Amino acid sequence: MAIKAVVFDVGECLVDETREYGTWADWLGVPRHTFVAQFGAVIAQGMDYRETFQVFRPGFDLYEERERRAEAGKPEWFGEDDLYPDVRPALAQLRAGGLWLAIAGNQTVRAGGLLRELFTADVDLIGTSDDWGASKPDPTFFERVAEVVPAEPGEILYVGDRLDNDVLPALAAGMRAALIRRGPWGWIQQYDPAAGRATFRIDSLSELPELIAKVNAGAN
Structure with missing residues (x-):
């Protein structure tokens, strides 16, 4: 079966979150x-990354603190300089190859707005967990992806940096999945035996056009 659509996660797939997590450390008054x-210790233990905040401020509520940051004039933000350098070229090449492209991840409404400012001309659809009322790894999130993408689940490649949130639930939904090795999860989870289940294991989005072309050539 050919790959007809590629759906991208956001954090550490398209967006380098180094600066954003640094601003959270600043907000908490903790050395970066x-x-x-x-943060790395929490990920290595297989815990929810939000437990990191509890270590430094017990009872921390991420949604409430996002609002407080916004009210203080320090809202969550990312821009062109936060994109990984392979993002724009890879999207352009994949689109030139006739693939349908989307961005879908666990993001807030505000982040969804930022993504639309950055990528509306580059992809066919942008969806967020806040838009859909379902967050990864909930199967409902991937059901929503399957609903909005004009292809069968087996024709969809989901690309992300996490085994637990991206690769494994995408595979469970009948999709293909690419695991990219960058960001905290990508590096820490790379030796997990489950990583071998990914359709592709990549270090750069620039690898995708050739890998997909090979799969599609074999499907014809």
């Missing part, structure tokens, strides 16, 4: 390297 060390 200390915050990053705890």
Whole structure:
């Protein structure tokens, strides 16, 4: 079966979140390297990344703190400089190859607006967990992806940096999945035996056009 559509996760797939997590450390009044060390420890233990915040401020509510940051004039934000350098070229090449493209991840309404400012001309659809009322790895999220993408689940390639949130639930939904090795999860989870289940394991989005072309050539 050919791959007809590619759907991208956001954080550490398209967007380098280094600066954003640094601003969270600043907001908490914690040294950045200390915050990053705890963040990595939480991921390595297979815990929800939000537990990182609880270490430094018990009872921390991420949604409430996002609102407080916005009210203080320090809202969550990412822009062109936060995109990985392979993003624009890869999207252009995939689109030139006739693939249908989408962005879908666990993001807020505000982040969805930022994504539309950055990518409306580059992809066919942008959806977020806040838009859909379902967050990864909930199967409902991937059911929603399947509903909005004009292809069969087996013709969809979902690309993300996490085994738990991206690759495994996408495979369970009948899709193909690419695991990209970058960001905290990508590096920490790379040796998990489950990583071998990914359709593709890549270090750059620039690898996708050739890999997909090979699959599609074999499907014809």
